[in-house]
Amino acid sequence: MFVTSAFAQESAPSADTSHAATEGDTHSGTSVPAEAHGTFPPFDPATFPSQLLWLAITFGLFYLFLKRVVMPRVGGIIDVRNDRITQDLDQAAKLKGEADAAVAAYEQELAEAKTKANAIGQQANDAAKAEAETARKKVEAALDAKLGEAEARISSIKANAMKEVGSIAEDTASAIVEALVGGKTSKAEIAAAVKSVAR
Amino acid sequence: MAADKVDPIHQFHINKLIPIDIGGYDLSFTNSALFMVTTVVVAAAFLFLTTSSRSLVPGRLQSVSEMAYEFVGNMLRDAAGTQGMKFFPLVFSLFMFVLVANLLGLFPYFFTITSHIIVTFGLAVLVIATVVIYGFMKHGFGFLKLFVPHGVPVFLLPLVVLIEVISFVSRPVSLSVRLFANMLAGHITLKVFSGFVVSLSALGAVGVAGSILPLAMAVALTALELLVAFLQAYVFAVLTCMYLNDALHPGH
Numbered sequence: 001m002f003v004t005s006a007f008a009q010e011s012a013p014s015a016d017t018s019h020a021a022t023e024g025d026t027h028s029g030t031s032v033p034a035e036a037h038g039t040f041p042p043f044d045p046a047t048f049p050s051q052l053l054w055l056a057i058t059f060g061l062f063y064l065f066l067k068r069v070v071m072p073r074v075g076g077i078i079d080v081r082n083d084r085i086t087q088d089l090d091q092a093a094k095l096k097g098e099a100d101a102a103v104a105a106y107e108q109e110l111a112e113a114k115t116k117a118n119a120i121g122q123q124a125n126d127a128a129k130a131e132a133e134t135a136r137k138k139v140e141a142a143l144d145a146k147l148g149e150a151e152a153r154i155s156s157i158k159a160n161a162m163k164e165v166g167s168i169a170e171d172t173a174s175a176i177v178e179a180l181v182g183g184k185t186s187k188a189e190i191a192a193a194v195k196s197v198a199r
Numbered sequence: 200m201a202a203d204k205v206d207p208i209h210q211f212h213i214n215k216l217i218p219i220d221i222g223g224y225d226l227s228f229t230n231s232a233l234f235m236v237t238t239v240v241v242a243a244a245f246l247f248l249t250t251s252s253r254s255l256v257p258g259r260l261q262s263v264s265e266m267a268y269e270f271v272g273n274m275l276r277d278a279a280g281t282q283g284m285k286f287f288p289l290v291f292s293l294f295m296f297v298l299v300a301n302l303l304g305l306f307p308y309f310f311t312i313t314s315h316i317i318v319t320f321g322l323a324v325l326v327i328a329t330v331v332i333y334g335f336m337k338h339g340f341g342f343l344k345l346f347v348p349h350g351v352p353v354f355l356l357p358l359v360v361l362i363e364v365i366s367f368v369s370r371p372v373s374l375s376v377r378l379f380a381n382m383l384a385g386h387i388t389l390k391v392f393s394g395f396v397v398s399l400s401a402l403g404a405v406g407v408a409g410s411i412l413p414l415a416m417a418v419a420l421t422a423l424e425l426l427v428a429f430l431q432a433y434v435f436a437v438l439t440c441m442y443l444n445d446a447l448h449p450g451h
Contacts, residue, residue, distance in 0.1 A: 054232035067288035
């Protein structure tokens with residue numbers, strides 16, 4: 001506005017003093033209706049003061065109106081829109097980050113659950129194996145015990161049998177000797193003889 | 200009156216609507232002033248009303264206002280950097296004013312304010328005055344470095360400085376004449392071809408048939424003028440940005 005008013009005060013009189021005062025006067029002196037047909041209208045200095053004045057008034061008001069009202073408003077609209085866009089982009093980025101974090105957390109939990117499941121499985125497997133092992137050992141031990149018992153019985157039976165073999169052989173030998181020789185032999189002689197044969 | 204209708208200059212005449220005379224100066228409210236007011240009202244109302252809903256998702260018209268705002272903003276930032284943004288209201292006002300004035304001028308029977316050299320010169324002087332005043336306010340006499348480019352041999356310096364000064368002084372002239380001449384020439388051409396259509400049609404059946412050519416020409420020229428209207432507003436704003444850059448950074 002400072003410039004506009006300065007220009008209005010400055011230019012209007014200068015245009016008047018330089019052109020209108022000299023040419024305008026001579027024209028009006030020679031032919032007044034020349035204003036309509038003589039000079040080319042855009043170069044007619046007689047119209048300069050009025051045009052400059054109204055240009056200064058209209059353009060000055062236009063400048064003020066745009067500066068005070070229109071430009072803050074349009075600038076405001078554009079700023080608000082840009083703010084809104086950046087805000088929305090920020091929020092979108094934030095939401096994306098949150099989604100990524102959720103995915104990562106989910107994957108971590110999944111991995112943890114998997115290892116845990118594996119551990120539990122392994123543990124159960126081991127426990128089952130150990131139980132099976134003890135059961136097997138128990139059964140084996142029982143079987144061993146039974147086997148030992150049986151062997152002991154067999155051996156005792158065998159020993160008894162072997163013990164009776166001597167007396168049977170003595171009886172048999174004394175009978176054979178009686179039949180063959182007809183004489184009686186002492187039990188001690190026969191036992192010694194059986195013993196020496198059994199050896 | 201018939202001569203007036205086909206006279207291509209007639210559209211540039213200034214008529215007093217409300218005569219005002221102050222201290223010997225003719226400050227009448229003319230058709231030119233009326234269209235300055237119209238331009239300002241149309242541009243301001245468009246920008247004001249289309250953005251009144253402040254929609255987060257803009258409608259078509261709000262998009263147009265925002266596009267104009269960002270278009271000029273980017274233009275200024277590219278040319279003069281972030282520091283140049285303090286001139287954003289000025290450049291935006293200039294762009295919108297010239298653009299709407301050019302576009303309104305394309306309507307039949309409408310007055311084209313940018314087809315008057317004094318209007319475009321006034322705007323150009325406003326730009327250059329801003330550059331000079333701000334340049335001296337910010338840099339003091341350092342602003343004069345604008346005329347002394349770096350790396351020029353000393354014996355060439357007077358010549359270069361002279362050329363720089365001439366080029367600087369010719370800026371308001373070239374800035375204003377470019378816009379004025381484009382609008383003036385375009386409207387005269389348009390009027391001449393449209394005048395041919397009227398004149399030929401008056402000659403009977405053959406004339407009506409023959410008037411198709413200038414009619415097609417007038418249609419094509421209207422499209423071209425629409426482009427020129429936008430282009431000249433753009434050029435005016437771009438050059439303003441570049442000149443403002445000189446005020447901010449006088450050293451080349």
